[in-house]
Amino acid sequence: MKKYYFLLALLFSSLLINAQERYFLNSDTRLYTSANTSADFLGYFKYGAEVQLLSESKNGWYKVKADNLSEGYIPEKFVAKRLNARDIKVRDNENPLIEGDDNYYGSNHLFILVASLKARSQPDKNSRIREILYTGDPVPINYLPKNQEEWVNIGGNFNDEYSKFTLRKFVGKRPDFNTLLKDFDKLDVNNSTERKTIGERIVELAWNSDNATLTPAYQRYYEVVKQINDPKLIAETELNMAIAKGLAKHKKPEEILAFVKKSEFILKGTKTKSWYLTQKDLVKTFGKPTKKATVSDECGIYLSETFYYYPDLEASVDEEKNQAEITKVFINENNKLVLNQNATLDHSLTEKAFIEKYGTYIGASIKAPHSYSIQIEDSEFRIEFKDGKIFTIEIFFYC
Structure with a gap:
């Protein structure tokens, strides 16, 4: 009989550990080394943190796993299957994590302190690099270990698809x-x-x-x-x-819109009306597409989900209505973009000349070097340079 109960307990424990149910913390708390608030602790949890239960409740405590894979104990009263507006949060004033109320990030977070930080897919310095992060980037964190040499999950949850890890010493308050x-x-x-x-x-x-x-x-x-x-x-x-x-010296939005208001592509000598033309003119100019595909468009931002692909360009095409909308153009001796009568982006344009001429109109980011944007109402031109020369211009539509 004892053997039966022992096997049953093992089965229950196995089911609990492998359960797919998600559990969250309805308050700030800490990850303790034993089931006692007087015990030492490993790190800080913030309200909303997800945990995995490793045992059933015992004397008001659960053994849990944090999202950085550390294991320890937390009070049962702080564990919930869902969060709601009625939760009474007990704030831990010593918890270094910042709530989403500082105009930088909408949930619990800290900031990257070093340059070009490699975020890893696992808490292992040899694991795959998932993202490069930059000084001052806010990152979601729900559990923060005390030990500066431990790993912290800056992906915000347990999901392997989104989990990203770095060492504790590389995150903190926003640098000044x-x-x-x-x-x-x-x-x-x-x-x-x-x-x-x-x-x-x-x-x-x-x-x-x-x-x-x-x-x-x-x-x-x-x-x-x-x-x-x-x-x-x-x-x-x-x-x-x-x-x-x-x-x-960035221009105001209305000045930028006025600058590009009459912009249009010229493709193999064929003018477009802005970046639209008929499907028949598209085929007449470029021939049959080298590839046709259906692209999912949940936002409804394209003319059609049918796309034509050519070596020179890509277009969304409504075959029934005889309409085509240019979405991406490879700039060469045949193709160019005329922003206005005094501004043309053609194959001779270097990146340096582009910046000197149009630097006050563009958007730029350290995260996308050699790629720039120019706003056009509910969309933008994304202009990419390769080896110092203009390469492609894509029309990116806002969802």
Whole structure:
């Protein structure tokens, strides 16, 4: 009989551990090393954190797994299958995690403290790199370990598809731009290694701040790259300094819209009305498409879910209505975009010349180098450069 009960308990425990039900914390709490609030603790949970139950409740406590795979104990009273507005949150004033009320992120979070951080797919330095993150990026965190050398899940949940891991020491309160500038200015001018490290953080934080911070950030970083004397890095930094100069004098939305109001593609000598033409004219100019496909369009932003693909362009086509909408054009000697009578983007346009001419009209991001946007009402042109020359122009429609 004892053996029967023992096997039954094992079965229950196995079912509990492998259950697919999700459990959340309805309050701040901590992950304790044993079932006692006087015990040492491993880290901090914030309201809304998901946990996996590893045991049934015993004396008012559960053994659980946090989203960074750490195991410990939490009070049963804080575990719920769902959250609701009536939850009475007990806040932990020592918890370093920030709630979603600081205008940077909508849920529990901290910020990346270092430059070009590799977020891993598993809590293992040899696991796949899932994303590169930048100084000042907010990241969702629901459980924060105390140990600076432990891993933290910055994906916000247990889902393997979204989980991202980094070390605890690389996240914290949002860095202060002016403090970083002062830290840089205090360094020995001959300490190029440390100056480069701080300079990279300053530049990345500037991209995550007001456009006005980009110029002072790049001025300092440029000092370092000239000191290192890397020609490729110098050219790249000079280009970014030109982008910063344009963004500091960015045009108002109405000025940008007026600038591109009459824009149209010219494809093999055929003018489009904005970026529309008939399906018959499309086939007459480019022939039968090399590929036809159906693209799911849940937002209803395209003319049709039928797409024609050519070596030169891509288009959404409504065959019944004899309509075609250009979505992407490869810029070459046959294809160009005329923004207005004084501004044409053709195959001779270099990235440097583009920035110098149109830098005050564009959007840019450190996360998408050599790619720029120009707003056009409910959509935007996305302009990509390759090897210093214009490569493609895509019309990106807002959902």
